[in-house]
Amino acid sequence: MPIKQIPDIVVGRLPVYLRALSYLAAEGIQTTSSHELGKRLGISAAQIRKDLSQFGEFGKQGTGYNVGYLREQIRRILKVEREWHVILVGVGDLGRALAHYGGFVDRGFRIVALFDSDPAKIGQRIGDLEIMSMDRLAEVVRERGIQVAMVAVPAAHAQKVAEDCMAAGIKAILNYAPITLQVPEGAFVQHIDPVTHLQRMTYYL
């Protein structure tokens, strides 16, 4: 199937569908429908059918979706049937929690290197990994061909860290610093800032 230009908002829903399918699979459920998925996700069945139809024909009218098959197809579309190596920059409280988090590996991501600028932290170990100096970032990223970084440094340092990452070859940054990062064309950034989510809800309260 030739890849056409898919709206990013549709791409953004695929990981949520994938996560739901993985839960269904773990529950031993073998077939599902856009209605069933929609109920779990608070998304209309029509929206789910429309989103998935952008990528191909995954279900049959009346019989629904095969959970395992659809899951594999979405994993391939999102390119997470492989394992992406990820660096983590900034090993404060949050960075430490991310380094310990067990939920990355079975969803396509493995943290393979930790960096921090604090001399007191360099050389410390978290699990199998040793915290390295920022000086070594470029070398590690280049040698290992790493394209994905998680950035959990203070806001004041985040833009500079992002630029260092991209200069070394990083293409995708998950940014936890509460600041919007500017990245060049061809690089990708996603932001996680709990306060923006909280504020989006208090508007309605």
Add this chain to the structure above:
Amino acid sequence: MPIKQIPDIVVGRLPVYLRALSYLAAEGIQTTSSHELGKRLGISAAQIRKDLSQFGEFGKQGTGYNVGYLREQIRRILKVEREWHVILVGVGDLGRALAHYGGFVDRGFRIVALFDSDPAKIGQRIGDLEIMSMDRLAEVVRERGIQVAMVAVPAAHAQKVAEDCMAAGIKAILNYAPITLQVPEGAFVQHIDPVTHLQRMTYYL
């Protein structure tokens, strides 16, 4: 100004505008424009003007926006000119990082109570707060009239925890468990799952 129905996607951008305005204010910048904001945020100037115009007239053609005034107006629109009390449920690695995080208070949120189901953690202190048993959640939420919760428990427990929270009076949940929570009409949930963000980027790599 009468409040009309604003698309949620517009509401979702206001916290990002607010964050940028707060940085400008901290840098001592007193006026800005939709172009300047747009450049910082990777959003078109036209989009910013259109979003803000849904809530009123905040700038003058040619002179731009007064940073302090616009910031105060958005704080009021998002209802974060006040301080929201928040409970945190689940004090594992991530919960601990959230409890230590210093970035909530000056943006409208204060964690005032911690809960966990692990008897070994109950009674431990993080800063000024003591980790309490889940049994006490309903009483604390009701007595203190708390409406906002952060949930950082394992996926398998998250739906039950959310239901307990809502039964006690919580109206808005920031969910860190990697599962889509089902909440009734009139309640709000936002999800933070780093893997969905990572997968949204690997699609493009």
